[in-house]
Amino acid sequence: MAIELKMPALSPTMEEGTLAKWLVKEGDTVSSGDILAEIETDKATMEFEAVDEGTISKILIAEGTDNVKVGAVIALIAGEGEDASAAEAAPAPAPTPAPKPEAKAPTENVQIVPETPKRAEVSDPAIPEGTEMVPTTVREALRDAMAEEMRRDDRVFVMGEEVAEYQGAYKVTQGLLEEFGPRRVIDTPITEYGFAGIGAGAAMGGLRPVIEFMTFNFAMQAIDHIINSAAKTNYMSGGQMRCPVVFRGPNGAASRVGAQHSQNFGPWYANVPGLIVIAPYDSADAKGLLKAAIRTEDPVVFLENELVYGRTFDVPKLEDHVLPIGKARIMREGSDVTIVSYSIGVGVALEAAEKLAAEGIDAEVVDLRTLRPLDTATVLESLKKTNRMVVVEEGWPVCSIASEICAVAMEQGFDDLDAPVLRVTNEDVPLPYAANLEKLALVDSARVIAAVKKVTYKG
Amino acid sequence: MALIHQRERFSVLVKTPAAKPVRKPPAKASSKAPVLPEEGSNHPRPRNPERYEASQEELLHFYKEMLLIRRFEERAGQLYGLGLIGGFCHLYIGQEAVAVGLQSALEPGKDSVITGYRDHGHMLAYGIDPKIIMAELTGRGAGISRGKGGSMHMFSTEHKFYGGHGIVGAQVPLGAGLAFGHKYSEDGGVCMAYFGDGAANQGQVYESFNMAALWKLPIIFVIENNGYAMGTKVARSSAETEFYRRGDSFRIPGMQVNGMDVLEVRGAAEAALEYVRGGNGPLLMELKTYRYRGHSMSDPAKYRSREEVQNVKEKSDPIEAAKAELIKMGVSEDAMKAIDKEIRTIVSEAADFAETSPEPDPSELYTDVLVEQY
Missing domain, CATH: 2.40.50.100 (RNA polymerase II/Efflux pump adaptor protein, barrel-sandwich hybrid domain)
Structure with a gap:
């Protein structure tokens, strides 16, 4: 031979x-x-x-x-x-080609349309009549969500800088150490890269870690584990290895903390397939969505906002208030224009809507709540009704969630548009420290009102 | 007329630069493994490891496993040359005794293992079917990651093998997380986290050392020191080249082991496991080893001399050493030849399977992005 x-x-x-x-x-x-x-x-x-x-x-x-x-x-x-x-030479055979499956390979098909699985119609669970509504700060709602999930499932633990004895740098984890002890509420050294990796590894091994970043600005140190370790694992392993970890903490601009501590990372994470990205606004959503985030089998980036932590909103007093991930919420019904936003931007949008109402413009406000997967159906449905859209985002304009919503409106809602979709975002600069400059850089209701007037041709 | 085999037989080695004096092979570690901290310190230290006394049957088993890795990797190199394996492909040839010696000491189903991208050997050492590993390398639907991971991204949660990670050093905190899980769940398991001398310079490794020591996590940090961080010799990339000392600042004891002798590796693993299972926290093992091939398939390895490689092959090869010991134990040459044949058959079958089984169905493109539907 x-x-x-x-x-x-x-x-x-x-x-x-x-x-x-x-x-x-x-x-x-x-x-x-x-x-x-x-x-x-x-x-x-x-x-x-x-x-x-x-x-x-x-x-x-x-x-x-x-x-x-x-x-x-x-x-x-x-x-x-x-x-x-x-020995004699045989005709040189080419390397054995890989047998192709019968179906057409995607690379041969230019017109490929992502076959995202059909999602079941989901909506927020109905709140029974007579349910007591408890005024709760967002901070407390987040803590309650973690505490309830920790009571429910021993695999859930909280890890991060100052989460235990200090009670949380922003007091989000207040009282958890007392109830659950140091086994489940764990102070880490200031090493985001390391503990984000430990969290991802613990999730791969079967636990349900909630990893707190003091702010998401510091998560840039750890972004490799969020993306390369957590988000890609299920896919790379052909569904064999999961990584049900929650990375949570405040995101976006705080107050006069300068450029390195003021950034919205929503668009960064929302770019990554394999991640769930949630950015709630009020207390009920913060609680219901954090509970859902802890329970899901997928890795979640849960973006909070420091300026919203102390705001009080009603939370239904229910045994188990869990909300669907990937579902937007109509915060205010209206017929003249749709204002889409998320996180702190929702407050800006609602404020603008109230002022616009006084001027006779009836705005509908949509809170995306989840940035990935994006509930485009709710956005498009609202657009169908109002035919005009403004997107409000406390973040930079370039390659933003607002840009994505614009693209969705154009690709899938073009015939419903009576005006171009406008983006109202922060200015395209690192956030300045000086009080006046900072104010100039951030979104506010006046800018939203101006944009709404433009798309409704009332400016 | 002779039958012509479809298979070709070759491998790729380094272009020989001008003759240089033969350097001492870096793989020659002392059989008396140094252990830190030194005796007399009041910090707990593992006992001095002893070379494992294997029965003939056990050594035969180790030999077969090492030979399987060697032949599998050689074939992977061939398939790469034929274009059947794409992208990056890091071969384990030369380092076989490390994975085989260490993993043989673990308790299956209890202890966990995680490593970097040079991961084929670790999977084979678990007895995972070579067919589905090779099929992953060729990107086929029957591969262990359904063809979606490739050489660097393979997992077997059934065996508590957690990958297969492509980012240098990332497996170290992930391993600490697995160890955290062992401790949290009180399941008695130990995590073995492998990384190379190159990864040992990554910052996240030391973040992990700190937390592992602080929390007394049951983890063995295994540094596979093969002498080269990609193409950079250890002495050119590392201020402290005695890697077993790298845990000093965290009071993590270290031991240096000859990674070219499967029985020394196994013996050291036992001492290490005994220490870590005793609740003493992490331990660092430096395994002095050598990779015969380039860092990856596209590395012409011009940074070392052919003599250096040849010298290790001739004097320190772990498989030849085990073979000699088996023959000394009375195993016949014929029996060794039969093993060789058996392994070649297994590898040939794996390669045939990997070449002929179909690519993933196009619909697989969209599966496994997320676990749940939203």
């Missing part, structure tokens, strides 16, 4: 190369490890080594030959005990 020696590929991109030199001749006996030839590519010269023992029975490609295709047979070796002279 003659063994074919084929032109090797030395790199993922190599298609052909030069057979620079033969270091053996026909009739030579070779053994494993012997260098047979030198092969040159534009990048390197490499040696071609024998793996099996035998006799070089035939050299088919002469040295100095350029453009030898990868996979071409360049020589034959007769194995142990074989007659070297009996």
